[in-house]
Amino acid sequence: MQFFIEVLVGGLLSGVMYALVALGFVLIYKASGVFNFAQGAMVFFAALTFVGFQEVLPGWLGLEADSSVVFWLAFLLAFIAMIVLGIATERIVLRPLVNQPHITLFMATIGLTYVVEGLAQMTWGANVRGLDLGIVDEPIAWLMDNYEIGVSKFDLFAAGVAASLVALLALLFQYTKVGRALRAVADDHQAALSIGIPLQTIWRVVWAVAGFVALVAGMIWGARNGVQFALTFTALKALPVLILGGFTSVPGAIVGGLIIGASEKLAEVYVGPFVGGGIEGWFPYMLALAFLLVRPEGLFGEKHIDRV
């Protein structure tokens, strides 16, 4: 039983990290109808840029490598890099493709994935790097002592970060002018345009926010598994999360993430041994596929009626 709970909690917490990536997808999809395949590459780009600045800044400024000034400056610079990336994407990729079929935009973001990955590695090199957030990946002593359940401090920290990020985004959407404009755009581009909402500005803001989310996700994932190319594959797992949760739902992204995280860990531990292991790589996709057959619109998505 303890083992089961341990696996379950571990899965749920890693699900939070998937949800973090999925959140970036949902933001962009809601505002611009673009299914941004490059979100995973953006996570990688953000993490690599952050670590890269952490490496070079001490030399430039003559500071200690572990000083908090370096940390926050690197964070700020990486965030600025993500904003620049977002604006460039809006200008170079999205604007010329406005009003094209969704699937064209989707394929364009696959192209964007390659560009972003190439840029990141060309700038900072392709070596695997560690990323230290100062939180150790060890079981919480109290839970271990009293209940013999191992829950990682780091995972809990990640969950905390994700929760505050979601809360922050919810506040942003609900109570700011930009948020209101954004919801209007999500509802109907044309209508939003016609009442004078600057569409391009909104898209830039959204891509910048998605870049910020990618940065946070990238730092947490990077601290966990090292900053490396494989990060882009981990980020792909956000896709089944989206299918479960629906492309337009923030709570859906969270719940979907939890389900995927928990079920893939449970499947790996309890089913994996019978088929040779390593099923984590495809299990989420298969689960999503099975789910699609039952409920094509996702957990929180709206049912779509074809009008003819």
Place this chain on the structure above:
Amino acid sequence: MLYREAGQFKATYAEDSQIFPIRQDKIGFWVLMLVFGVAVPLLSNEYWLKAILIPVLIFSLAAIGLNILTGYAGQLSLGSAAFMAVGAFAAYNFILRIEGMPFLVALVLAGLTAALVGIMFGLPSLRIKGFYLAVATLAAQFFIVWALVKFPWFSNNSSSGVVTAQDVTILGYTFVTPESKYVLTFLIVALMALLAKNMVRSSTGRAWMAVRDMDVAAQVIGFRLMRTKLLAFAVSSFYCGVAGALYAYTYIGTVEPEGFNLDLSFKILFMIIIGGVGSIMGSFLGAAFIVLLPIFLDNVVPVIFGDSLGAGFVSNFQLIVFGGLIIFFLIVEPHGLARLWQIAKEKLRLWPFPH
């Protein structure tokens, strides 16, 4: 002045619905066939045959496969490479386990196996569309590669699923030289391209395109969605499966499941985007482009940027160029090189009197 259809009148509907209704096109086509079927194997060196021409042909076939599914039937797939893997390993096992299995039969069986797997993974397409389906095809991509690695039976118990293709023998003749392998590949690809062209210009192809363009209307005029979509999945996977088998048997010889990864699937997708979505000829142009581009960059980048940058720089530069080109084509010419070729021909028809 050379390229005109004036004076070529069509008296029957059969003449009007030929693949090349204009005489000059027909001549051009046969010249091309002779060049690539006869002159190229006689004149090319080993490097060109092995590293460029054979892979271009094989990827063209895979691209035709994906084009049938995505370009004609409108179902986006990100798992083409996995179906190539199915074809490669199926051919290997048919030849390994059945005494005296003729190569060409094994090739067809490999295609059929891939078609069967394709139908299985095509089932979700009955309920989902667009990127939902694209994500579902990712399931095929990851699951198939995993299964081929994890179950040693598929690779006859070799470590990590690496298999070495047996000799290719047809009617007692063993294909060893690159020239002979090229000619074999050429004939198979040319034949299958013709069959594909015939399908897309008849009722089967119209059904696919109808479903692609507007599925509700397609149903209302009597097309069965399920049959049409699953047929597209089956035929597409058949083509990818045969391409995969050829990849193993006439191209690299030793294959492992991990070689058929997501990256390869994307490459095939890029081929049809650059070559032309919904065009058989575009599949060839796109495959040639994507095979040649890295070779071109490998040779050109060090010259421009100097040698000191190292291999990592070149490969990252390639990523950027690939991605950038995709975006460029989607923005500037969504119908790819095939469309540019068509525009050039239309210009030529009017030349030198453009008004």
Place this chain on the structure above:
Amino acid sequence: MARQIGDVIVDLQNISLRFGGVKALTDISFNVKEHEIRSIIGPNGAGKSSMLNVINGVYHPQEGQIFFKGALRKKMEPHEAAEQGIARTFQNIALFKGMTVLDNIMTGRNLKMKCNFLQHALYWGAAQKEEIAHRIKVEEVIEFLEIQDIRKTPVGRLPYGLQKRVELARALAAEPHILLLDEPMAGMNVEEKQDMCRFILDVNDHYGTTIVLIEHDMGVVMDISDRVVVLDYGKKIGDGVPEEVKNNPEVIKAYLGTSH
């Protein structure tokens, strides 16, 4: 008049259709007789298109029964309706944008083509013969609707009026028993409307095709219809020959509004 109005061919009884909580049609009964031109009119959002969608199986009503050629019809998919000889055009043109006019009209004949994809792949013998035989039929329709000069043009490049005509051609290519036309004249100028009227009457006259028509132009409706049904807010408020309907107080109220 050569044509003669026959028996009831489609009979809808007490049809109700809901989308979630929204009632699109409420307890509607009406019938269509063979060879007649039957019009459905009503203000926007009255449920006219939904009616057509019920007849050819795009929507499945929650309540009510549909009798087709005298037999109770089970839940029917659109392609089954097509097999029974029901063809239609759409309010927002539903042509296959990536195909030429000729290919679009050829799709209309798909149910009459018997070759399978392997025969198509070979394109030899039966498949080629079939293709040509149907091409001849399609050319007849093309000639009938006077669109010879655009047959090889991709439909996306055609102006609106011609697209509507191509859509009619596609429906006619199926040689339907019943033709459902959803606002075939919307957005057309007077000349184009006259052409379209002529085509509809010709089809009805020549082939005896039963026609169910949705149209906003009252002049046209009253001129060419045998019987007219009037919907408002998903309910039937009038039904009968044009004269009757014109003088029906409920109909006048729905169209002109009343002060309460």
